[in-house]
Amino acid sequence: xxxxxxxxxxxxxxxxxxxxxxxxxISHHRANKLRAVAxxxxxxxxxxxxxxxxxxxxxxxxxxxxxGKSAVRVYSWPDMIxxxxxxxxxxxxxxxxxxxxxxxxxxxxxxxxxxxxxxxTLEVLTTxxxxxxxxxxxxxxxxxxxxxxxxxxxxxxxxxxxxxxSLDVTLNGKPLKRLNELxxxxxxxxxxxxxxxxxxxxxxxxxxxxxxxxxxxxxxxEDRETNTDVxxxxxxxxxxxxxxxxxxxxPKLFRIELENTN
Numbered sequence: 001x002x003x004x005x006x007x008x009x010x011x012x013x014x015x016x017x018x019x020x021x022x023x024x025x026i027s028h029h030r031a032n033k034l035r036a037v038a039x040x041x042x043x044x045x046x047x048x049x050x051x052x053x054x055x056x057x058x059x060x061x062x063x064x065x066x067x068g069k070s071a072v073r074v075y076s077w078p079d080m081i082x083x084x085x086x087x088x089x090x091x092x093x094x095x096x097x098x099x100x101x102x103x104x105x106x107x108x109x110x111x112x113x114x115x116x117x118x119x120x121t122l123e124v125l126t127t128x129x130x131x132x133x134x135x136x137x138x139x140x141x142x143x144x145x146x147x148x149x150x151x152x153x154x155x156x157x158x159x160x161x162x163x164x165x166s167l168d169v170t171l172n173g174k175p176l177k178r179l180n181e182l183x184x185x186x187x188x189x190x191x192x193x194x195x196x197x198x199x200x201x202x203x204x205x206x207x208x209x210x211x212x213x214x215x216x217x218x219x220x221x222e223d224r225e226t227n228t229d230v231x232x233x234x235x236x237x238x239x240x241x242x243x244x245x246x247x248x249x250x251p252k253l254f255r256i257e258l259e260n261t262n
Contacts, residue, residue: 030172031212033261036199036245038218040255043080046225048073049248052097052106052137052181053233059083060235061119063097063106065248070094072106072122077237080253086122088115096136096181098144101158105144107134136182138189145189145204147182151175153189153202169202171209176200183234185243192232199234199245214261215245218254225249 044050052063060077064070070088075081088094093109103125104117114128114137136147142159153167169176169191178194188210189202201211215231229248236243246253 029206029208029210031200031209034211034213034258035261036213036215036218036254036256037259038254039257042078042244042253042255044246044251044253045073045082046249046251048246048250049229050181050233050246050250051095051248053183053235053244053246054097054099055235055237055244056099058239061097061099061104062233063094065094065109067091067093072097072104072117074119074122084122086117095134096138096147098137098139100139100142100144105137105139107137107146109133109135135180135194136191138182138184140184140187140204145182145184147179147191149178149180149194151177151179153179153182153207167202167204167207169200169207169209171200171212176209181232181234183236185234185236190234190243192234194232195230197231199231211258213258215256218245219247219250219252223251 048062048064049066051065054061055077058077060075062073068090070092071085073085074083076083092111095107095109097104097106099119104119106115106117110133112130114130115124116126117124133148135149138145142157144156146154151169155165157163180192180194183190189204191200197215199213199215200209203210227249231247233246242255244253244255
């Protein structure tokens with residue numbers, strides 16, 4: 001399968017591509033209410049201001065944000081030994097990341113850049129351009145999905161001349177903003193909702209949130225410090241099917257199961 005070089009990634013425009021869920025077609029499906037329960041934890045370096053989280057081939061990839069401190073780190077999985085890391089230029093704020101076609105795709109926040117890195121060396125091979133802010137990124141097959149803090153996700157099909165589309169996300173019929181870190185899990189897109197203890201599960205065909213997951217009380221009081229920040233980071237282990245979550249400057253990753261609270 002030929003993937004188009006990142007040099008040809010288009011600039012995202014608010015009106016570009018097809019809107020997959022037009023206003024008159026917005027689903028009013030009511031989301032199931034679920035609760036995340038931690039059943040296992042792993043240590044996590046607290047210095048990670050976690051923006052992106054991804055598991056592949058017995059390694060965990062982490063993008064850590066903030067200006068002057070942004071980096072990509074790769075740990076052995078599941079023992080969490082640091083294998084390699086690369087600091088990003090001080091002018092870049094790292095956001096989400098995903099691994100596709102033996103390349104790491106790393107978003108930046110306000111800089112309009114999508115970095116394409118070699119996962120073995122963490123060298124930046126090329127840089128694509130996006131319009132607006134970069135928040136979260138995931139993929140399915142040859143399609144990248146990106147969030148920008150709005151209620152709209154954008155997709156790029158890298159196998160068909162980088163064709164773009166957009167998807168309006170709704171929760172119980174209303175637009176849902178602040179979609180942040182993304183992860184493709186079992187045919188749906190999971191997303192952190194920034195500044196909340198909520199993860200939503202999105203149907204990529206309609207944009208409707210099918211499940212609303214509350215994440216509370218994972219960190220004990222002794223695990224919190226003054227700079228411990230919000231929930232952010234979702235990773236699906238392809239070997240076990242387990243789902244792991246964490247947050248910004250959290251000292252732990254948690255494997256979760258879901259309980260119905262309807």
